[in-house]
Structure formats: structure tokens, C-alpha cells
Amino acid sequence: MATQAVEKFMKTSNRPYSANDVVQALKDVNKSAIQKSLDQLVSKGTLKMKEYGKQKIYCAVQRESLESDDEDDDINSKIAAAEGELNQLKQDLSKAEVKLKSLLSSRPTEEVVSENELLEKEIESLRAKLMTLENSENTLTEVEIKNISTKWDSYVKEYRKRKRIVTDILDQILEGYPKTKKQLIEEIGVEDDESVQMPKLA
Numbered sequence: 001m002a003t004q005a006v007e008k009f010m011k012t013s014n015r016p017y018s019a020n021d022v023v024q025a026l027k028d029v030n031k032s033a034i035q036k037s038l039d040q041l042v043s044k045g046t047l048k049m050k051e052y053g054k055q056k057i058y059c060a061v062q063r064e065s066l067e068s069d070d071e072d073d074d075i076n077s078k079i080a081a082a083e084g085e086l087n088q089l090k091q092d093l094s095k096a097e098v099k100l101k102s103l104l105s106s107r108p109t110e111e112v113v114s115e116n117e118l119l120e121k122e123i124e125s126l127r128a129k130l131m132t133l134e135n136s137e138n139t140l141t142e143v144e145i146k147n148i149s150t151k152w153d154s155y156v157k158e159y160r161k162r163k164r165i166v167t168d169i170l171d172q173i174l175e176g177y178p179k180t181k182k183q184l185i186e187e188i189g190v191e192d193d194e195s196v197q198m199p200k201l202a
Helices: 002-013 019-025 031-044 066-105 108-134 140-172 181-188
Strands: 045-051 054-061
Touching: 002 019, 002 031, 002 054, 002 108, 019 031, 019 054, 019 140, 031 045, 031 054, 031 140, 054 140, 066 108, 108 140
Parallel strands: none
Antiparallel strands: 045 054
């Protein structure tokens, strides 16, 4: 029963899915039954499975061999391009975080706050690259976009943590500062998110 439901879903959809995607689509079938069905269908040759890192992707076998080969090449090229972009984003973000950490430990507060503005611009640049990747003509599958979004969320979370550190520094200065926070920011010459119209990081 579960195997038939999984087979019908995969053939009808005719696109790559992870086991979790199938679980979300077939809510009436439990996860273990779906995984067992996927394995059985792969063994029968009804489905094919490819591993990308720790992720297993399943899709229905196309009987037309040339069409199937073209689809494999297309999927592989899309995922390779996406992983390349993600690796570069990760490297760029790591460099930005290392830079901020170094600033917090060795630079005067005013310089730290000023440098944080540059970090915000770098983060926004990475966000723009991600949006370009998601909206590119070589449309990614839902699984690929989900993986990219998950990793991006982790980067944004780390950035917000770093930004709070700088905010705490400003708050410490304000404890002995006779004016308002806005006046302090203007006096130091810092541009906050609002002044530079920085979009919210989703």
C-alpha cells in the first residue's frame, strides 16, 4: 500500500525529492514506511537514488535513456553550481565573522562600530548573491532551494549574534554617556541599518 502510494507520487511528480519531501507530501504514510518503500523501489529499478553529501535524492526512472541521461546531467550541473556558490558564500561569511571577532578583541570601540557597518554591507551582498542564485534561469529543484535556504538561515543567525555583540558595546558606552543613543551614533559617525536602508535578513 505504502509502496504503491510512493511510486505513484514519484512518477506523477516526475522530479527529484528527498525522503523528507516525500514524507511531507504523503502525510497519511509514516516516515519509516516511506523510507522502506523508497529503498524497495530503488532496488526494483523503478526509482534511482543519488547521494549529494549526506543527502539522498530520489527520482523516477525515465524509460527513454537519452532523456534520462540529459536529466541526470542537468541535475548534476545545477547541484554542482549551487554547492559552489554556497561554498563561496560560506567562505566569505566566515572571513567577515573572523574580521569582526578580531575587531572586538583588539580595536577601539568606535572603530569596531564603524567596521560593523562594512560587515553589514558584506552580509547584504551575500544575501543578494543568494537571491540571484535562487532566481536564476537554471531553476533549482525544491530540494536544492531548501538546502540552500537552510544553510543561509544558519549564516544569518550567526551574523545576528555577532551584531548583538556590537550593540552591547554601544549600550555599555551609554551607561556613562550623557546623551541619547541616537546622538552617540551620530557623534561616532556610525550608519545603522535604518540610515542605510538595509533590507531585513529573512
